[in-house]
Amino acid sequence: MRTFIHYFLVSAFVLTIVSCEHELPFNVKDNPPKLVMNALINADSLSNIVFLNLTGKEHMSHILDATLEVRINGDLKEQLRPLPIESEYVIPQCQFRVTSKLTPGDVLRLDAITDDGQYHAWSEVTVPRRLAEIENIDTLTIQLSTSGYTSEYLRHKITFTDLPDEDNYYRLIMDTRLMFKKLNDNNEIVTNEWRNYNFIYREDIVLTDGQPSTDDDDENGLFDTSKNIYGVFNDSRFKNSTYTMTVHVPRYLFQDIDDRPHLSAKIDIIVRLVSITEMEFYYLRALNLIDSDSFDETINEPVKFPSNVNGGIGFVGVSTEVSRVIQILDEKEPSRM
Structure with missing residues (x-):
């Protein structure tokens, strides 16, 4: 066996x-x-x-x-x-x-x-x-429908230029950090920190590997493929050129601040563009498949x-x-x- x-x-x-x-x-x-x-x-x-x-x-x-x-x-x-x-x-x-x-x-x-x-x-x-820099990030609050519900999201348009004259492999990490200070039962100041890496990338042609979609497409199961959970991509669609990537971060992630008594609060989104090796690119793509809802170990090939x-x-x-x-x-x- x-x-x-x-x-x-x-x-x-x-x-x-x-x-x-x-x-x-x-x-x-x-x-x-x-x-x-x-x-x-x-x-x-x-x-x-x-x-x-x-x-x-x-x-x-x-x-x-x-x-x-x-x-x-x-x-x-x-x-x-x-x-x-x-x-x-x-x-x-x-x-x-x-x-x-x-x-x-x-x-x-x-x-x-x-x-x-x-x-x-x-x-x-x-x-x-290493990439030279993230050249620009344009952020806008918009209404976006997901899973049949419409709510506020922060749309980020992230502009960067590909490393020239070689095949490159990248990963996008949207690192949301929420930190607030409050008083505990002993009237002592304590700091709570919370982090989240969720983002929506369905409109971006690179992150979807050439298959951008809408909420209706997702609901109808038209693109029942593995999700790009780890945000990996290569430069095959923008080689030696500048590209603007579009992703969305839900604003409901920040509501926790309003729901808790606090002395101070701080919310940052750290946009990280990571240069990775070719093997790490394929490894994370394999993890995307394993961790995707579309993968069923009883019917899919190992x-x-x-x-x-x-x-x-x-x-x-x-x-x-x-x-x-x-x-x-x-x-x-x-x-x-």
Whole structure:
């Protein structure tokens, strides 16, 4: 019996692709456990997590003793030991925190080696180029119908220019951050923070892969395909040129501020345009299918995830990004006598 191994990466957001020669399936009975290494590394951050596990017939098992070696352009930068498990309620997982600085064009290599020498898995990936900038964001409040209901949305038209003379792969993240301060039962000031990444992209020809739609289309099931949950796209429709992307963020996400007593409130939308590798593009497209309402594992073919890990399985991605902040609300805290 052939078994497909599906694995997921858990990171600052939680996410996990395969070169053709690393295609899974394989027969579990005929294969010993394999080292699983997963990471989505943001080159603009100095704190990135790499996850390590072992495959199993029913579920992945935990690695206790291992070392992660971090090399940049062939130079050893870090030799890391697993982070301590922070809580007994957290599922044990071997994690390493990488703090090395990365720049576009750097070749990052990660080597994971267990202390008993039984397992050694490694991955090598080149940091992609960063977009020059987000040139303009035009924001407008409009009425939009979704699922048969009409409500207010913020329409964002985001303009940027493709990196020239190469095939490029991108991801759009609409990061809505709501933060407010209030008094608790002990009359102490506490800060609450809430984040959301939902946005509607159905009118955009690039994010819909050439199939823009309306609410009527969605209701009629005319485009019952996988959703672009992770906002990935390539430059095939605007290569070497400037493009304006259209997305919508619902205003009802902000109503929580009005419904709660508060001293101050702040709402920002951080528009992030992320340059990703080709393999990460295909990996996230596979996740789009798995996480889509249109996918039914009982009737659909198993989804194959790419892997760029040698001596084991898993996926290591590296990205760069540019961003701009849209300030929606900034209610200052009144001075307290």
